Amino acid sequence: MNWDALLGQEPAKRYLRSVLATGRRAHAYLFKGPVGVGKRTAAGIFAQALLCEQPAGKDTACGRCKACRCFLAGTHPDLIRLRKFTEAGGEVGAHEPVIRLETVQYVCEQLHRSPMMARQRVALVPEAQRLCRGQAEPANAFLKTLEEPPPAAAIILTSSQPEGLLETIVSRVQAVQFRRLAAGEVRAGLASLAAAKSETERDLAAALADGSLGQALELLTGDLRNWRAMVLSGLEKLDPREGLQFGLMLWTLADAEGKRLFQAKKESGASAADEELSPDDESGAGEGAAKTEAGWKRYVLQRLLEVCELCFRDGLVCAAVGGTLQPPQSALLLQPDQQHLAQTLARRFGDVGCQKALAAVREALLAVRLYVRGDVVGRALAGKLVEAMSTGA
Ligand SMILES: [Zn+2]
Structure with missing residues (x-):
């Protein structure tokens, strides 16, 4: 995935590209903003670029190297996702109400290991306010890693409700603001993602979606x-x-x-x-x-x-x-x-x-x-x- 996959969000895009180009990255980021505006898409693009094998200083992933191919297949060994520790197993979907202590411990432990393929290990934590919901241990465990991050760790949190995060977490991450999209941007997104729908339908969905491409897609389909x-x-x-x-x-x-x-x-x-x-x-x-x-x-x-x-x-x-x-x-x-x-x-x-x-x-x-x-x-x-x-x- 490259930056073209992210609709609008020019300031965030510019900032993240400059981070990649200069190689001066923070150890943790918080992508915050409304639902359906591209935070997780951006997190994916950014993560892939961090893991890509090409020499440092490029502001986007090459899309061709082994690391990129593994990333796209979801098998890159240095990409850490939220794993579930229940009988059912699998990953913690973005819609589950809380992130449990076992999951946080797993992520932190993984971040402390040396990278296997890339220069760094990257953890993705979608809807990160779920760390802090009605439970102290997961947030505190996570905070410890944020306070003393392993040098080769990059942590990307996303949140549509950043007010639900502990202040102590927010103060230790670099915030990147995502905004509601302009109606024209939502229309452009729909034109490629929902080409089968009529233009009238797409325009109406764009008007109703209040700057959220996700919401507009849902309205259409x-x-x-x-x-x-x-x-x-x-x-x-x-x-x-x-x-x-x-x-x-x-x-x-x-x-x-x-x-x-x-x-x-x-x-x-x-x-x-x-x-x-x-x-x-x-x-x-x-x-x-x-x-x-x-x-x-x-x-x-x-x-x-x-x-x-x-x-x-x-x-x-x-x-x-x-x-x-x-x-x-x-x-x-x-x-x-x-x-x-x-x-x-x-x-x-x-x-x-x-x-x-x-x-x-x-x-x-x-x-x-x-x-x-x-x-x-x-x-x-x-x-x-x-x-x-x-x-x-
Ligand atoms: Zn690559």
Whole structure:
């Protein structure tokens, strides 16, 4: 893989290439930024370049040497991935909720060994905040290696929730910021990765994806399109007397779809390694969606709430300009195909109500991330939406 595989992200790309060209690398990096913008792609490109056999000073891997071939086949002996220490074995997928102590110990021990093929050993730790979730030992064990890193070790952490990392870890790694992609960049990415879809469909997905290529791919190919349609029609019909129905609908949908996805994944038997290499990988289930059924339900609920968030943001824009949008103003909408809904929400909620609704949706998203039960989240959200509607009316 070379840098062409990474869409946009010019400052990060420039910085990492200069690190490779000068050979002055830090012992550990943290690639941080939103989901689906290329952090793990960049980590792969960077890791391959570090392991490549060509002389130092090149800013990208050659793609032809034995090291590159091993890397691409996933068998390079100096590339350290998160191994699972359970009966099932295999790798810790990016979607598992925590990284356990045994895995951290394995990575640290591997980093202390001499390189077998390359000049250095490279460890990849995706969604690194999972080191710190509700458990002290893994983070502390990892911290020890960060404090006294073996000279031939390079550690690449990625995280879409860097606020979940311990300050002591963050202070010992070189941060590299990844940003939301411009809509044009997402469109360019879709043109090559989803060429089979029509341009209209791709443009809409790019507009809805909020700067995440992963999310856009999912909108085009995945279930998200259907889920979105259900949320939109639910909001369209939202009625103060039946507000609780909406919360129930969200949860029922998340429950059924989560169950279905869990079964489907189980049957397809996709291994963690496959997940790691699939292109839409970062889009993915986000951490926490693991292989568990509950994780998949949370995943679906999160996507549904994100759609609600976009709708109320558009409603707020619409309310702010007095409830109707003239042609140039509709460009302000995040969901340009849903102008009618934005106007409906603006009318029913008013701007104060839209603000309240938006806050309630964001609270619900946070609650899902904090593992609050989905039915509770749905009910609480519905109650607040009804309240918000009454302020607007
Ligand atoms: Zn090479």
